[in-house]
Amino acid sequence: MDDKVLSIKNLIERKGYKFTKQKRVILEELIKSNTHLNSKQIYDKVKDRKIGLATVYRTLSLFSEIGIVKEINIDGVSYYELKMYSKKPLHIHFQCVKCNSIIDIDDNNLNLQYLKICREIENKNNVDIYDIDIMLVGICDKCKKAYC
Ligand SMILES: [Zn+2]
Ligand SMILES: [Zn+2]
Known part of the structure; x- marks a missing residue:
């Protein structure tokens, strides 16, 4: 497991949440993309791995709550970018x-x-x-x- 993924996994578990396979896939996409993505764009990247849109929404709002991602609202649409380990x-x-x-x-x-x-x-x-x-x-x- 990547260092970033590992330490974010630890953070999620410290906060009392399970680090599920879905969370890991979504997290890896956020790390890879290095830009701002909305829920739909993230969903498009992970849907082949049997992750539903509702799971993407839930995961992103959790990530944002814990401070892993930063949420930017534009015209009512939320965009997300990695906040931890951001350059x-x-x-x-x-x-x-x-x-x-x-x-x-x-x-x-x-x-x-x-x-x-x-x-x-x-x-x-x-x-x-x-x-x-x-x-x-x-x-x-x-x-x-x-x-x-
Ligand atoms: Zn930005
Ligand atoms: Zn333009």
Whole structure:
């Protein structure tokens, strides 16, 4: 078993849940994909292995509750990306209104600035920030070019 899978398995079991074959298959797809997927897209990847859509929904909501995945809501649809072991845990999202693609804006310099802003907000308001969830909406590079 992969290191990531193994430690996530341990986490799931520590939280009192069984690490079923279905959970493992869904988890491996999330690790492999390295992008944002909605329940239907994940279901399409696992349905050949006899996993139903309801199981996909249940598993994703559990993963999100435990903090294994991050859930992003766009126009009422939830998208999921791996949060644990992500190479870019801190990033903002850009959504294109034309093609609906979601782009990760991940820039080291920007990330440092977020961290600074977070520290400032924490200090001024006496809160602890666990996560940043920013969604920018506009037109992506590809669509801009298509309209020129
Ligand atoms: Zn676009
Ligand atoms: Zn992302």
